[in-house]
Amino acid sequence: MSAFFSARRWLWVAVLALAMGVAGWQVQHRVFQRRNAGATQAPGADLDRALQLPAAPGAPYDSTRLRGVSWVGSDSVTAAELAPLLRDHVTWIAQMPFGWQAGAAEPGIRTNTARPTGRRGLWGESDAGLVYTARLARQHGIRTLLKPHLWVRGRNAWPGDINMSSPADWDAWFANYSAFILHYAALAESARFDGLCIGTELLHATEPAHDKAWRGLIKRIRKVYHGPLTYAANWAVEYQQIRFWDALDYVGIQAYFPLSTAASPSLDTLVRGWQPHLRELAAWQKKVRKPIVFTEVGYKTTPDAAARPWEWPERTALPEAPDEATQARCYEALFRATWGQPWLKGLFIWKWYPGLAPDGPARRHADFTPQHKPAETVLARWYGQ
Template identity: 45%
Template sequence: MTCNTAKKTENFANFEESKHRGVCWVGSRNPLQGGEMENLTATGVSHISQTPFGWQRHTSEPSIRWETHSEKIWWGESSKGLVATIDTAQSQGLISILKPHIWVRGSWPGEIAMTTETDWQIWFDNYKSFILYYANLAEQRKLPLFCVGTELEKTSHRENDWREIIAAVKEVYGGKLTYAANFTEYEYVKFWDALDYIGVQAYFPLATGENPTLDQLLQGWKRIIPDLEKVNLLYQKPILFTELGYCNTNDAADAPWVWPNERKNAILSEEMQARCYTAFFESVWHQPWFQGVYFWKWYPESRNRSPDFTPQHKMAQKVMQTYFTFQTPEIGHDVAVKQ
């Protein structure tokens, strides 16, 4: 290590306490029956994120509906289900965080953008009511971390509006805060100083085409890491991957964000999914500025749908368990299958 490298490393905002070894928990349609989280603890998971939803009819529609506006909601995404899942997780030694999400019909949150200043103000007023509803729940249950927004890429340039949202959340919630910025967004967010962690939805493309080697995936992360480090150094906040996931397909590393139903013609490959997990752990997990990861996603009950993002009962779960339980192999030794 050169002197310059050592000096640079000392300037990073290092992770706090223990790194989050997390998964994104899928809210179930019906109440938990018991035993659903046993595999999580055995896999070395320490945290789960839970996702209550708000709904928008259109990306430019300022109205937002959530639990208070409808009874048509899955049990696991209701306040009753969230609380029961928090309690179940706690009984298993797992820590819960809340990560509210806006569901937009026919689109995704990154496309939400109003067309007039009046609609922007209406949207932010509605969003404030939505996010405070769940911030209050997080405070009532004394959760250690709350996410103030997820992938709202075309709204985050409105820095003052977001600072007002964050200030309002801090009035009712005393834990740590993050925002889950899309991987194309996090470098441009200006309000990281008002939060505790820089949250990234880390679906970075790592390699083009199908079936890249582990070395190619490692090179992909090598291109990405300097940009993450710049934001860490600038804002002096640890970086948390609020989501990271790969499908069990040969093309998983090319565009990791693509939904399984758009991959129906892709070649299935547990090996490729596991290789992507290995590349992440070998490249990012040990970084001093890295607060942790939440893998997308983990079902209460096993599903056999393919392709899918979940690592459950796949080679990727074994990779995750190896690193989460501190059985870390030497860097360069692939837990999965090298190509």
């Protein structure tokens, strides 16, 4: 199990990161200044604190803590695309292949493991792409969590909508889901992935009535994959309703906790917004007695990023002035509030586009990624501690 959180860095990686650091960060800082010139800066004092002051004291450096990002599959991957991760002290990536469900009440699950044909047909989500990416990342000292997702057809549909209309349909769904996840368990075993997430935000499927089905599936998975297991539960209700945490190695939470309803809230407001969530998490973790990983956490580049962090930004109309300052403060508050918590074993930032350039597609820069924004500076500073 300790392999899941082992994060050894090779000497040449450290040398490369140091060599890139001086020149790379100077160039990047100038890019940040240019890009942020028109962004919302108020309150300026908080932006200064988020980007210039040293991080608040937390737990001592722990090399086993996951310093992760959610890696977006593409049509190729190169060592050059991994270099920014090394510079930012990232030690883990989560790779996310998909299964496809025709509707929330449809028990069938389609997989395209050779090369996905749904959405964009990305090689990086195929078995071959997943394995190649993991091997290349390992060569650079970066470990991989395999985290399969379900894509549900329907306007604004998400996996939490999946809900069968009869016991027979639930039996069929679990049979199909078992085949889906056991395929990836076998892939994770053969390719020596460092961890496996057995499901993501399947809100109705993880209700207590289905506990027996999950425990049976976990036993089957462990016969195939011998590494550590987690499950990525929704932050709002799901993580507390699940009863099979004792059968897994780690609790996974999609940590999109709301922090403030205000537009462009201050850093102090955001840190205070974490407090009730931290109290609840700490009390609950004492009962479940499993370490917690934030399997996803992130913030948009919008003034209301802290209000409903789980919502995607509008895809048809981009904001005139992306609020990179608020995103940076959200990152700073996240780390200040959580990074020193003894029950937190790491997190995966949502999300990271390999090869994204500073002047890349506007829609990429407008969403959750911290790349080429002040938030990336915050991320690197904390991950480097």
